[in-house]
Amino acid sequence: MLAAARMAFASCARLLPSSPSTLALVRARAGAVSFLAPAPSPSAAARSSRNLALFCSSSTPSPTDAAVAPPPPQAAAEEAKPSAPGGDEKAEPTVEELAGLLDIRVGRVVKAWRHPEADTLYVEEVDVGEAEPRTICSGLVNFLPIEELQDSSVIVLANLKPRNMRGIKSNGMLMAASDASHENVELLTPPEGSVPGERVWFGLEEEKDRQSDPASPNQVQKKKIWESVQPHLKTTDKCIAILGEHTMRTSAGPVFCKSLKGARVS
Numbered sequence: 001m002l003a004a005a006r007m008a009f010a011s012c013a014r015l016l017p018s019s020p021s022t023l024a025l026v027r028a029r030a031g032a033v034s035f036l037a038p039a040p041s042p043s044a045a046a047r048s049s050r051n052l053a054l055f056c057s058s059s060t061p062s063p064t065d066a067a068v069a070p071p072p073p074q075a076a077a078e079e080a081k082p083s084a085p086g087g088d089e090k091a092e093p094t095v096e097e098l099a100g101l102l103d104i105r106v107g108r109v110v111k112a113w114r115h116p117e118a119d120t121l122y123v124e125e126v127d128v129g130e131a132e133p134r135t136i137c138s139g140l141v142n143f144l145p146i147e148e149l150q151d152s153s154v155i156v157l158a159n160l161k162p163r164n165m166r167g168i169k170s171n172g173m174l175m176a177a178s179d180a181s182h183e184n185v186e187l188l189t190p191p192e193g194s195v196p197g198e199r200v201w202f203g204l205e206e207e208k209d210r211q212s213d214p215a216s217p218n219q220v221q222k223k224k225i226w227e228s229v230q231p232h233l234k235t236t237d238k239c240i241a242i243l244g245e246h247t248m249r250t251s252a253g254p255v256f257c258k259s260l261k262g263a264r265v266s
Contacts, residue, residue, distance in 0.1 A: 096202065099229045099243050103159035103214035104175070104200040105129065106190045106250055112149045114141065117166040122149060126172070128156050129197015137163075137170035143185035155188040155200060155241075155248075155255055160226065161217040177235050177263040186260050188241055191253035200255060202246040233265035241265055 107126040110133050115121035120141045125133040136156070140149065155175040162171045178185045190200075201211050220226055232244055241248040241255045248255040257263065 095229060095232050095244065096246065097212075098225050099202055099232075100212045101215040101220070101225050102157060102229060104248075105156050105158050106194045106196050106198045106200065107134075107154045107156040107174075108196045109149055109152050109154060112146055114146070115166060115168065117168075121165060122146065123168055124149065124174070126154065126156060126174075127196045128158055128172070129195075134158070134171045135169065136172045136174060137165035137168055138174045140174070140176070140185065140187075144187065149187075152187065153190050153194065153196075155190060157226070159214050159217050159220050161221050175265060177239075177241070177257040177260045177265050179260055179263055184260060186257040186263075188248075188255050188257055188265065190250050190255055193252035194250040198250050200248060200250055202243040202248055204247075205249070205251075208251060230266055235260055235263045235265065237261045 105128045107128045109124050111125040112122050115123050120139050121137050122140050124136050126136050127133050157173045162169050175188045176185050239256050
């Protein structure tokens, strides 16, 4: 027991400040150590050993204790979170999935005229396969003669919320390609044989029947679906409209513009 007390004292002595002590160690002979103070009794030595051990363990935690310490509650909660797609968290939809929620249709301009209150706007009545033509306002006056707009085949984004355009409610948008400077603008054109009201899709011919149902105008606005998809639309070097690498098409073939290559689509 005395030996245990000596070992405990020697271990803790390294942790205590180097101040004068009433105990002094002297080397009586080689390999032996004695105390100048009277040797404690075995029971006292045991108590001293326990006290020193408690002092050491409370002052300096051992590396082993630190390694097995439980993580804080926040870290434990983070580790417990499930990860998509295997967990409960729903994965973010892809651009292609968002594009499938847009109601893009073939249209035909039945009638077009200049907006009476806005110099840059045309007003069109557009057949999109519904009982009545839709009224749509387009800022194309500076880019397209009205003669080219009359009776033309167009591509219409049909599930936007109606907007009041200088006193006329616009219910949709004609889609067009434009260069980087926005000095040249051309309407997107469906291929010959496309039927007004047919829904446009992105992908292969055989993927026509895999289209999801379109979102409501409120959902398109609330979830900013069009804003998420639009930056990924462009034309190829053959003037074909694409979403990423997916061709924009009707059942009659790819959608295109007249001459703008590598243009943005909006």
